[in-house]
Amino acid sequence: MKGILLLLSAALLLTGCATNQSPTGRSQTLLFSSQEMAQLGESSFTQIKQQETINQDKAINAYVQCVADRVTAALPQQNLPWEVVVFKSDQVNAFALPGGHIGVYTGLLDVAVSADQLATVIGHEIAHVLANHSNEQVSRAQLTGAGMQLADIALGAGGIADKDLYMAALGLGVQVGYILPYGRSQETEADVMGVELMARAGFDPAASVELWKNMAKAGGEQGPELLSTHPSHGQRIAQLQQMQTKAQPLYQQSRASVKNICQRPK
Numbered sequence: 001m002k003g004i005l006l007l008l009s010a011a012l013l014l015t016g017c018a019t020n021q022s023p024t025g026r027s028q029t030l031l032f033s034s035q036e037m038a039q040l041g042e043s044s045f046t047q048i049k050q051q052e053t054i055n056q057d058k059a060i061n062a063y064v065q066c067v068a069d070r071v072t073a074a075l076p077q078q079n080l081p082w083e084v085v086v087f088k089s090d091q092v093n094a095f096a097l098p099g100g101h102i103g104v105y106t107g108l109l110d111v112a113v114s115a116d117q118l119a120t121v122i123g124h125e126i127a128h129v130l131a132n133h134s135n136e137q138v139s140r141a142q143l144t145g146a147g148m149q150l151a152d153i154a155l156g157a158g159g160i161a162d163k164d165l166y167m168a169a170l171g172l173g174v175q176v177g178y179i180l181p182y183g184r185s186q187e188t189e190a191d192v193m194g195v196e197l198m199a200r201a202g203f204d205p206a207a208s209v210e211l212w213k214n215m216a217k218a219g220g221e222q223g224p225e226l227l228s229t230h231p232s233h234g235q236r237i238a239q240l241q242q243m244q245t246k247a248q249p250l251y252q253q254s255r256a257s258v259k260n261i262c263q264r265p266k
Contacts, residue, residue, distance in 0.1 A: 022131055022132070022136075022185075022186075022189055026185055026189075028132060028135075028136045029136070029139050029140075030132055030135045030136060030139055031135075031138070031139040031142055032135050032138060032139065034098070037098035037099070037134060037135050037138070038098050038099035038100075039099070040097075040098065040099075040134075040138065041097035041098035041099035041100075041101055041134070042097075042099045042101070044097055045083070045085075045097050045099075045101040045103070048087075048103060049085060052087040052088075052089065053087060053088040053089065054085060054086070054087060054088065055086040055087060055088040055106055056088075057086075057265075059265040060086055060106065060109070060265055061086050063115070063262055063263065063264055063265055064084060064086050064104050064109075064118070065084050066115075066260060066262035066263075067115050067118045067119050067122060067203075067262045068082065068084045068102050068104075068122050069082075069084075069260070070119070070201045070202065070203070070258070070260060070262065071119055071122050071123050071126060071197060071198060071201045071203075072126065073201065074197055074198075074200040074201035074202075074254075075126070075130075075197070080099070080100035081100060082100045082101070082102055083100060083101050083102065084102045084103075084104070085101075085102070085103050085104075086103075086104050086105075086106060087103060087104070087105050087106070088105075088106050089105045089106060089107055090105075090106075090107040091105040091107045091108070092105070092107045092108050092110070092111050092215075092218055093105045093107065093108060094108050094121050094122060094125050095125050096122070096125035096126045096128060096129050097129065097134065098129055098134050098135070102122060102125065102126070104118075104121075104122070108121060109264075110218075111211070111214045111215060111218050112211055112214070113214065113264075114207060114264060115203065115262040115263075115264060116198070116203045116204045116206075116207030117207045117208075117210060117211040117214070119198040119201060119203035119207070120194065120195070120198055120203070120205075120207055120208040120211045121211065122198075123193075123194035123195065123197040123198040123201070123203075124190045124191060124194035125190075125194075126194070126197065127189070127190040127191075127192075127193035127194040127197060128182065128186065128190045130193060131186070131189050131190065131193060133182055133186045133189070133190065136186070137182065137186075187236075188239065191208075191236065191239060191240060191243070192243060194208075195208050195240065195243050195247045196243075196246070196247055196250060199247040199248070199250035199251040199254065200250050200254050201254065201258075202251065202254045202255040202257070202258035203251070204251055204255075205240075205243065205244060205247035205248060205250075205251055206244060206248070208240045208243075209237055209240045209241055209244075212233060212236050212237050212240060213233075213237065215233065216233035216234075216237075
């Protein structure tokens with residue numbers, strides 16, 4: 001079986017993948033086209049909307065939509081209409097999917113206590129998509145042990161095989177019971193890109209530091225950084241503080257042109 005999997009992986013690498021450079025110059029193996037990733041994102045988002053409770057509070061929906069609209073309006077390319085859905089759940093979570101989909105859980109609003117802090121999270125999640133981290137993760141699942149069940153993936157009219165595992169690779173492990181987390185390099189790239197994006201959208205990047213302080217309090221004790229695929233809270237906060245030198249001028253330039261102020265519901 002191992003020999004077959006190695007042959008399969010080699011064939012995929014030779015025939016189906018592309019080597020890309022991440023925003024920080026990392027080499028990425030990407031097996032899927034942007035159209036295929038958009039299809040995976042659409043399918044996964046449809047499934048989540050069927051499984052999760054969609055929030056019906058108009059004020060909360062308008063607030064989250066306002067923040068998301070400003071962040072997506074700052075994107076360099078405006079070729080996607082971004083769908084934003086708020087889910088009623090205690091999860092302190094949010095995500096963005098290829099194809100233009102954003103999900104925010106109401107539990108996040110208890111930790112991201114301002115529009116600037118919410119923009120930090122939304123910008124970070126969109127950055128994962130922009131940097132092809134979703135494609136990178138799904139490709140990794142296809143080529144590694146987690147992809148043993150995925151060798152016969154069917155993209156197209158036939159649907160998507162092993163949908164749950166692909167949803168996990170898209171960063172949706174909480175919903176489907178699998179965990180395929182983003183790595184530290186991907187998280188750091190998303191932090192850098194997300195902070196610059198929120199600053200260009202007229203949100204104060206200093207709020208990113210306060211957000212992760214709140215996250216640290218909400219998350220409780222965290223193990224040593226080397227035992228985690230994510231940066232420790234302390235290192236993440238330190239890196240975000242260092243980013244302020246570049247991000248603050250972007251914020252000062254953009255905030256004067258902001259017309260839509262996002263008011264957090266009381």
